[in-house]
Amino acid sequence: MTPTIGVFDSGFGGLTVLRALIERIPQAQYAFLGDTARLPYGSKSRRTIARYAAQSARFLVEQQGAEFLVVACNTASALALDAIQAAVSVPVLGVIEPGATAARAASRTGDVLVIATDATVQSHAYSAACRAHGLRALEKACPLLVPLVEEGWVDHSVTAQVIEIYLNELRQEAAAQGMNPDTLLLGCTHYPLLRNLFEQAVRPGAKVIDSAEAAAQAAAQIFNGWLSPPGSSLPEAPPNAQLHFFATDSVEKFERLGSRFLHRPVGHVQLVDLGG
């Protein structure tokens, strides 16, 4: 029996996490839910995000039979991981802790810059996770980057300028606090599409860490152990991952833009009503 991994996000940015998961766990089935009727979570309150995220989680577990959940939304991971874990009875993995773990492995100075949405930054979830790993983190909300990605300006001079402005502000603040950051942690699932621009914008030698990649890596460690317990034999031929997509609104936009994030056609997206 092929296990089903449920992946959910406020929109389709989390498809960057799904893509990284498929690369690492190709033998699974995936049910991806984008809560597009209520996006963006990034500008909403903790109470509202927790309610929306719990509804999404229950849909994936109770109606789609997901046996694991990956919360591919930084804002929901930051503000509602507890609420999601309370809402369902399967293991739940967020993206914050894997991101902080990867930053710990990358940083020599122990000082990390984190960029994310407003709500993720205001939660200080990355700061707390980094501190638990002995890192100092300085966070900044970069609300223009998601719209720039969704406009398709992923290799555009305007986007490069916006990134330069945001990073300069962040570096000035870091210097004022006596920090010496050598790692930039991307705390939003849209940002991997701007990876080239970030690589060009950071100081020489600085590392860019992507929490989508980091979360997929952590999931692979957990799920591959579960799928192939020690002593068991691997499947004879790794089957192609089976993908099922759901969205609460704007299915057409999901189908049209999703392939940019997934690096393959999304195909059919089923509209669902979570009652919101």
Next chain:
Amino acid sequence: MTPTIGVFDSGFGGLTVLRALIERIPQAQYAFLGDTARLPYGSKSRRTIARYAAQSARFLVEQQGAEFLVVACNTASALALDAIQAAVSVPVLGVIEPGATAARAASRTGDVLVIATDATVQSHAYSAACRAHGLRALEKACPLLVPLVEEGWVDHSVTAQVIEIYLNELRQEAAAQGMNPDTLLLGCTHYPLLRNLFEQAVRPGAKVIDSAEAAAQAAAQIFNGWLSPPGSSLPEAPPNAQLHFFATDSVEKFERLGSRFLHRPVGHVQLVDLGG
């Protein structure tokens, strides 16, 4: 008895309409609702927008006693005016028709450029309203402008570049269709904050029309007639407008950013739950 005018928007951009209304109808009471838990409407489907807008309208009429409604949201005006009018029994005014009327008065060539959100443009509501006034309209979605306004970059070189890029694309398309536009219609309540940049970006002699202003002017004609029927005497001293603010989420952000749109402190904003 002072009448209550209900004004609603998906967020707080509609405060530009409220500001224009207060200038013209200072003797009214106002109840403003920002459906901030579910913004932005601009990227959502007609079905979803209609459901949200009808809930907001009923709140203002049934719970706040509004005797008129102004839909200070271009997307809701474009996609859900019928649904709102069906949901409540008071007169409802949207922003599309007044914007088209003002464009008709401004344009000599009869060719108009309209910029708005995705959903407003896809509805082609401005095109239809302009055509009914004998105008040809070319519409373009400019999804980066709302986030730029909310980031406070209202007088920023990046915003000027983005406007230049959008308007150049629009003018090239207009030229390809043999149009000779002399009027730019701002079809989103956030755009009045960028008015200076638009005035600098349009061709010399071209006019910039703001549908927030146009809607307030239309409302004043309707409501002032109702408030001061012919033969009646004006109130002795025009009282200050009384303002009540409601939001479905992010009250703090509303209070913090709202004053930029209203040009005065917003004060207390009451959180309401519309069940979404």
